[in-house]
Amino acid sequence: MKRIYDWDAKFSLRNYTVADLQALKGKRKLTQTTANSAEEAAAASDAGIDLIMGNAQNTRTVRDAAPNLFFTAAIGLPDFPTEADVLKAAFQAMKDGADSVYTARGPHIVELLAKEQIPVMCHLGLVPRRSGWNGGLRAVGRTHDEALELWNAFRRMEDAGAFSVEAEVIPERLFSEISRRTSLVTMSLGSGNGGDVIYLFQNDICGEQASSPKHARAFGNLHALNEQVRSERRAALSAFKEAVRGGSYPAKAETARIPDEELADFLEAISPKEAAE
Incomplete structure (x- = not known):
């Protein structure tokens, strides 16, 4: 150096x-x-x-x-x-x-x-x-x-x-x-x-696009990996939408919980207010 x-x-x-x-x-x-x-x-x-x-x-x-x-x-x-x-x-x-x-x-x-x-x-x-x-x-x-x-x-x-x-x-x-x-x-x-x-260019070396100029050679295939990521992203988003519409997401394991007694105390605390209203 x-x-x-x-x-x-x-x-x-x-x-x-x-x-x-x-x-x-x-x-x-x-x-x-x-x-x-x-x-x-x-x-x-x-x-x-x-x-x-x-x-x-x-x-x-x-x-x-x-x-x-x-x-x-x-x-x-x-x-x-x-x-x-x-x-x-x-x-x-x-x-x-x-x-x-x-x-x-x-x-x-x-x-x-x-x-x-x-x-x-x-x-x-x-x-x-x-x-x-x-x-x-x-x-x-x-x-x-x-x-x-x-x-x-x-x-x-x-x-x-x-x-x-x-x-x-x-x-x-x-x-x-x-x-x-x-x-x-x-x-x-x-x-x-x-x-x-x-x-x-690095994008040509790594094969980041479907084709390269005549003078370039792809020494990798990031394009295929990026296409896989692109496909996987869309599949995941579609699955998320269907899970929400079907009611399977969010599941109980994916939500925060409150103990029964704490929820009961909360409901009792707000009940007078609801009655007054």
Whole structure:
């Protein structure tokens, strides 16, 4: 564990620092997943995941549950539209315990953050929220011209001051060539094994939905368990309703009792009042 002070001047321990990730580039394959709740963060920590990433608003919750994991706080694309909004959100996330921030915005926003010495993860390749510009959800970099444009985008992000990049759905061979030539620590999300870090959303890893994107693999089946819980919940509620209507609930064993003599004394005490009324 590395000893650090966070942006709130609190002594902390981290499994990795920015400097560690840069030094490990091309030398050791790391893992990254998402964490937006205490349970997700604790699960990632218990499983030995190297890095976690989640919404900036959840930073404090995640940090409390996984105090030692390197955490990247995502500054949501539509939630912080102005430069002032982005900068304020980034400072708050760092104060709450983030180790870096993520933005899907362009080099000008990366530069804005980097000038404040905030470690920045950018996003290249398929950026789902901007997929309309690329004709939909598809791999980016399949042609010479598109591959060259992507390479130039990597260079621009380097120049802007990013230290890492989420590289999403880039052809594997192309990405491997780019990854070994860029100074950015590369997080491969659906871009093959050539990245420095292999990244996959926790809901995809755990199989929380009926189907996953092509690049994802479910290593668990929480969807089936959740469906079982969903079915069991409805069955229990229906049984409760029928038990009430049929008179079997509540049963005597499920109700509080009063001794006969105490009830008799109570009834005698209120009888004059009833008579007067």
